Amino acid sequence: MDKITVCNKSPYFCLVENHVLGIPERLKQIDKSYFVVWNSKKEKFEVHSEDNVGSTYCFTVPYRELDCRTLEYARETRIERSDIVFVEIEKQDEIIEKAVKREREKLFDDIGREVFDRAMFEERSTKEV
Structure with a gap:
């Protein structure tokens, strides 16, 4: 499922394509299918993958903001x-x-x-x- 469809399905998701540290773009270097959403219900960032079957969800960012720790966490959790x-x-x-x-x-x-x-x-x- 593509990122636009995912974000349109949930009123709580806001697609994050630009970031001062370029985290969404740098995540694509780890996995081209990754994209970031802000989940306003949970008040947390989430990383999703367009390649996942069923649910696109990969993980919730365990930090309050997007930074280089998010990239390291993404590398550590890769399949x-x-x-x-x-x-x-x-x-x-x-x-x-x-x-x-x-x-x-x-x-x-x-x-x-x-x-x-x-x-x-x-x-x-x-x-x-």
Whole structure:
């Protein structure tokens, strides 16, 4: 769906084609199908793609204004980066799993020591009587 049609369908969308920092134009260097709209209902900028099937929505700009961070965010969220993102997620999951395993082993070790200490105390108590 083209950007004019998208903006005409929603009373809340205003197409942003010009910007003092040239962000809409620079987004096209990342992906030629990108376009920017101001969503007046959410009071946020959104990036859409004419190449998307169904909805053109890609992401909401997580900053109050359009600037170079928007370009970096667009690069980070590109579908071509999905393999890299999945690898990063898997690495983070491994780190979390190892931490959970260490905590579980420490807990079991602590419980074992406590049971052993109580058993020894009970044994000493019965010998003293």
